[in-house]
Amino acid sequence: MKQGLPLIVTRADPGGAATVERAKALGLDARHLPLFAARPLDWAVPADGFDALLLTSAQAVRLAGPGLANLAGLPVYTVGPATAAAAEAAGLAVVMTGPGDGQSLLDAMASQDIDHILWLCGRDRSAFDARNAQLTSLPVYAVDPVDPPPGWSEAIAEPAVLLAHSARGAARIAELVGSARAHLSLVAISAAAAAGAGEGWGQIAIAAQSDDAAMLAAAHNLCQKGE
Structure with missing residues (x-):
């Protein structure tokens, strides 16, 4: 059953798929919309x-x-x-x-x-x-930016929480979201990633540690608060 706000995971696979799996195990409505792809x-x-x-x-x-x-x-x-x-x-x-x-x-x-x-x-x-x-x-x-996948525009048009796993990822999220972001919240893996996201978000949370578990703990809190 859907719980709280949707959680948008933008990191490249296979890490992105692993994050979505962990988020769903926590009961979050996680959606995988990768903005990057990794290649050797x-x-x-x-x-x-x-x-x-x-x-x-x-x-x-x-x-x-x-x-x-x-x-x-x-x-x-x-x-x-x-x-x-x-x-x-x-x-x-x-x-x-x-x-x-x-x-x-x-x-x-x-x-x-x-x-x-x-x-x-x-x-x-x-x-x-x-x-x-x-x-x-x-x-x-190398991890290269890719075009937003189908469903991206609809996902960011409504209140949601996004994960930024790097400063580069945060900057790309901010670029694609644009200035209309007050209805969106962001969880950053570090202070540098939070700075890369810029201002104007509904809320920004910085993970207590630079890992997936800490990011998902912060995301769980934001998703429930924003419901």
Whole structure:
């Protein structure tokens, strides 16, 4: 049975479908209207030796392809449990999982005197301070904007709650929604994502942690309040 306001999930698959599944398990009226699509990039392992592998997104594992097997000997540091689970399923040895903040994980790695880190990442990525380590960024996937799917215009015309899983995603949502947004609420994964969404929303909530569970907890609250 429908409960509260609709929840619009805009992130690319497979993460988007997983978010919708979790939201429906919480009793939310979740609708998957992705505004991005992920695709693999061609890449090769650099010749330099590395001390550790950094993974900040499960997409890097899912889209890296067969070349990932060449890195199976490295200790792996991951951001978030979903990335850790994807890495372990791919046969990688996860030695540490951070709570959802790439910079905090790099700080922890710096305290272990790790000198040379290989980061499998997306083409569009955040900037991190590797402290005294050498961080080599290697894009293995891209997440590109796509046209809004059927049902988008109707979904945002009525009160609803939207999820923004990144600052880039928040900016795209804001662009497509336009200035008529006072009837819509937004849950942002971080303060940076909230800033990317701009002003004029009915409500903006920032997740207590940078993960799906915290975002859905905030969304559940907004969906019920706005009913």
